[in-house]
Amino acid sequence: MEHRGLDADGCFEREGSLGQVPGAFAGVVAAARGRIRDAYGRRLHSAYLYGSVPRGTARPGRSDLDLLLALHHEPAGEDRDAAEVLARGLDEDFPEVDGVGILLYGKDTLLSEAERFDLGWFLACRCTPLLGADLAEHLPRYRPDGLLARETNGDLADVLPRWRRRMREASTPDEYRRLCRLFSRHLVRTGFTLVMPRWGGWTSDLTESAEVFGGYYPQRADQMRAAAAAALEPVADPAVLRAYVEDLGPWLADEYTARHGTKSPRARHDRQDTH
Known part of the structure; x- marks a missing residue:
């Protein structure tokens, strides 16, 4: 095994x-x-x-x-x-x-x-x-279950409006590359934790995460593989960011909510992306 x-x-x-x-x-x-x-x-x-x-x-x-x-x-x-x-x-x-x-x-x-x-x-x-x-x-020991999936990344729908605002404020290649790295990582992590309970394990490797996701959602596999590649080699292309916030992101947020529900409300912290 x-x-x-x-x-x-x-x-x-x-x-x-x-x-x-x-x-x-x-x-x-x-x-x-x-x-x-x-x-x-x-x-x-x-x-x-x-x-x-x-x-x-x-x-x-x-x-x-x-x-x-x-x-x-x-x-x-x-x-x-x-x-x-x-x-x-x-x-x-x-x-x-x-x-x-x-x-x-x-x-x-x-x-x-x-x-x-x-x-x-x-x-x-x-x-x-x-x-x-x-x-x-x-802290307790943890398992790759639906509760963990919900509480780690079950807030993508709330994140997307902030991403759109940051996109509108960006104007230089370096800013676009930084956002590409951030958005890509977050989407690949979220795609992986969406399927994590079914796969029954954990990986932090973004390429492997995209492949695991693609096994459950073949219609979105190419998009997630491209996001994993962009996380490792970010590009200064606003079109890539638009595709994230207009297509892959909203679809992923809806599918995540349908399968795991939404993250429990809590006091909001000024936090960087951790997942």
């Missing part, structure tokens, strides 16, 4: 580790550890890596560095300003990374009941501890 990212009990295995960080990224990870400590001091509870760097699949000069910081309190303006300075400094000082993203949350939010099957799952299953005590010790 295929492994599919699960342990012998059918629960998610935590992906990534510091031991899997490619040698080319060891310097930026070490710098991130030191700079996070300096920037936040006692305000910081713990810090985590996620994405291709701790999974060992990052490509020098092409991949970004993704960090999640858990604070003892809910983030304030000075915390967000520090994250912006930190991200910009790492991006400028280390050419091996193409952008640095920092998620910033209070530890109580990450451990809250409302976020148990969204941010909590994300931290426990997709984040690698970098600094401090691991909050995953306070």
Whole structure:
């Protein structure tokens, strides 16, 4: 039987580790550890890596560095300003990374009941501890079921209007490429979690995610494969973005709602895309 990212009990295995960080990224990870400590001091509870760097699949000069910081309190303006300075400094000082993203949350939010099957799952299953005590010790084990599908990506219908607004505000090739990467990743992740309970497993590989999705929705398989390719090699083409927000996105949102329902209401956070 295929492994599919699960342990012998059918629960998610935590992906990534510091031991899997490619040698080319060891310097930026070490710098991130030191700079996070300096920037936040006692305000910081713990810090985590996620994405291709701790999974060992990052490509020098092409991949970004993704960090999640858990604070003892809910983030304030000075915390967000520090994250912006930190991200910009790492991006400028280390050419091996193409952008640095920092998620910033209070530890109580990450451990809250409302976020148990969204941010909590994300931290426990997709984040690698970098600094401090691991909050995953306070979270349950997770399975690839419909509840997880609903609470992670069951809000695409609410996301699409924000995407349309960001498209209207974009005007440069770099802005279009950034949106292409963001939209493409989100759509592929959502397409995968749509079918995740039926497939019975987890993958963070975007190409594999698109292939798994295509096995259940062959009529949309080519679109999802193209989105996976654009997530890895984003293009500065507004037509690609329009196709996402006018065709693939609305269809996917409707199909997701029909199969899994919509994400439970909660206080909205200023969050980057995690899925």
